[in-house]
Amino acid sequence: MIRMFKHYIPYAVMVLALVDIVLLLLAVDLAWRMRTYQIATSPGDWRERIAELCIFAGIVFTAMAAVGSYSVAALQSMRFAIARLLVAVSLGVIGISILDLMLPGELLWRSILLYAMLFAIALLIGNRLLLGPMLGTSRFQRRILVLGAGARARRLADLAKKPGSGFVITSFVAMSDAEIRVDRAVLRHEIDDLGLHVDRTRAGEVVLALEERRNALPLKDLLRIKTRGVYVNDFSSFIERETGRVDLDTLNPSWLIFSDGFSSGRLLSSGAKRTFDVVVSLALLVITAPVILLFALLVRLESPGSPFFRQKRIGLYGEPFVLTKLRSMRQDAEAGGAQWAQKDDPRVTRIGRFIRKVRIDELPQCWNVLKGEMSFVGPRPERPNFVAELESELPYYAERHMVKPGITGWAQINFPYGASIEDSREKLEYDLYYAKNYTPFLDLLILLQTLRVILWPEGAR
Template identity: 65%
Template sequence: MIRLFKHYVPHAVLLLGLIDFALLMLAAEAGWTLRIWQLGGGIDPESGRLPHMLTYAAAVQVAMVAVGVYGVEAHQSLRFAVARLFVAMSVGILLLSLVFFLVPPVSFWRSSLLYATLFGLGLLSLVRLLLGRTLGGDAFKRRVLVLGAGPRAARVEALAGAEGAGFVVAGYVAMNDGPVVVARAVNRAEIANLPAFIRDLGATEVVLALEERRNSLPLNDLLRAKTAGVHVNDLSSFLERETGRVDLDSLNPSWLIFSDGFSAGRRLSGAAKRMFDILVSLVILLLAAPLILVTALAVKLESRGPAFFRQRRVGLYGQSFELLKLRSMREDAEVGGVAVWAQENDPRVTRVGAVIRKLRIDELPQAWSVLKGEMSFVGPRPERPQFVADLEARLPYYAERHMVKPGITGWAQINYPYGASIEDARQKLEFDLYYAKNYTPFLDVLIILQTLRVVLWPEGAR
């Protein structure tokens, strides 16, 4: 993987993205050229239409990122990839329409845009037909040697067998640090020269999955491997990179303290984020006002009670604030004010509520909290004080998620389906800690784009 602005991007995804951008530029040129040829005119100088081509390619690729064209499933199934490409092209045309309205000099003729879109769809589908298996295969995966053969090493083995894994395990070495769980591990005593063993396996990375490091860590061998160009990683850092979350089972406080992340130098990016929040929340409140009012009327007509409801939530630094949402449950959903986890097919949800939850319309009034500065568009979801007190007692490091401002959407929301249990809260906490640790404006943009995928395919809404 390559690290871009503290976030890891698989080499295969980056390569495919670069190929896609080049093909979209080619499609834009082909669409332009075909239309000029139909009109019987000469071909304009390339420099004159370069801004148009760049605008087309950039807008369509942004749409591709937003709808999940570069997700794991797209590498596994050609049908899935082509279906997402169709959606991406549709979203891209809508985005281009907005860009052309705001910046007329970069607009396409409608016929040229149609031809470019058809060419682009064909070329992008073709490259996935030709390279899909290769990009998702072992050729682009790192070869990893795991030091350890216990439960920690077994976790690496399970992760390597999952769909979309970015690495293959070249071998396991039992370091006599506990019970052996991985049967195919080679005992350290049988390896005369560990650095040579690593080289012969073609491993480019060593992962320390030891159960007990004292008297088990081969420092001299690791130093030789490191100086030979082999990357040496501890299990927590390895799992963070491969899963996009901070793994609580392998975590210890010293790793959080000494690892890269939780940077305090965020004044400039924080100011930019606040300006973005103010601008976009104002736009949303103005544009969505009619939709909010119509939905509020529908809520009132279906069931007794107010159309909006306010609820105490825990925000930045553990300070509570009042969250505003459109009501999607019956007024008596919580008897006596006792907080209750939402359930799958929750009987308390009204018919209108089910629809607005699927479409995320009930979240729109939260733009008011964003405008006031109590929330941001991107960040961990704010929980109720009763849940927070319980979760802090049960889950380690839960309070650390409150070191960043809560958000309407977040890293956990786009990577984990809706959950309403302690185990779900634990899984989402791992994603929230990853966001808090690795926050950059780049990650915020990625989350905002990927939120469109969650809205279009709302499998996790309850």
């Protein structure tokens, strides 16, 4: 994987994305040449229109990233990939058309866009037909050797078998005669030189997956491996990199303290985040005010009571605030006390079901963002009684409050709405990853991926 701004991107995705950008530039240039040929004029030098080419490629590529064209599912299924490509290119062309209307004469000729769209679709699909079969092969997978053969090693073996896995395990080395839970594990005393064994298996990385590290770290072996130029990684860091989650089962305070991360308080990044929140929330409140008022009226007509839902939530550093949303449930939804949301929750009204699917109910939260109580991106704010329960059940739950809560977030785009302690545990792993690895780049990725969740609301409640 390639690490960009503290976030890991698989090699296969990076290669595919770079080729896609080149093909998008080629597609719009071919469209330009075809149109100028039809009207019998010279296309001119391509460098004279480089700005227009880059605008087309940039907008369409952004749409592709937003709808999930580089997700694991898109890399594994050609049908899935083509469906997302058609949506992405269409959205990109619509976006360019709107910009062209706003800035007439500054972008592409509208007559070129149809050709560019058709060329782009053909080239992008062709790219996946050619590169697709190679993306999941060993040439894009890292070869790792695992020190350990217990439960942690078993987890790595299972992870390696999942579709889209970025690594292949070359060997397991059992460091003792204790319980062995993986096949083909080699006992350490059967290996004369562990460094040579790593060389023979052609492993580029060694992952330490010992069940008990106290007085059991093979320091001489690790030093020998490290000096051979092989990367040595611990289990928690490896899981974080491969899954985009912080593993609660193996998490310990020393790893959190000494690992890279938790820089959200840095002046530059936090200042940029707050500036973005203020500008965008204010713009959205002005632009969407008619939409909010319309659906507030519809909510009120369908169900008695206030169309707005106000509730105390826990924010930054555990401080409470009042969250505002459009009401999507009956007024008496929690007459019997607080309860988790359910799939096909009977308390949700007909209008409520619609505004939840398209996220219109979230728009009033822009007021919370403008006031500084929330951000656009961050962990979902929970209710005080749920927070008290979750803090007693889940370790490190309080650490998610070290960043502002958000309307969307890393957990929200990777996992459905939490409806139990176990769901909250899994979402906490994503929230801790975000809090630990926050950068404006990760915020941008989350905002883009939020479009995918809106268009395809898998698991939304």
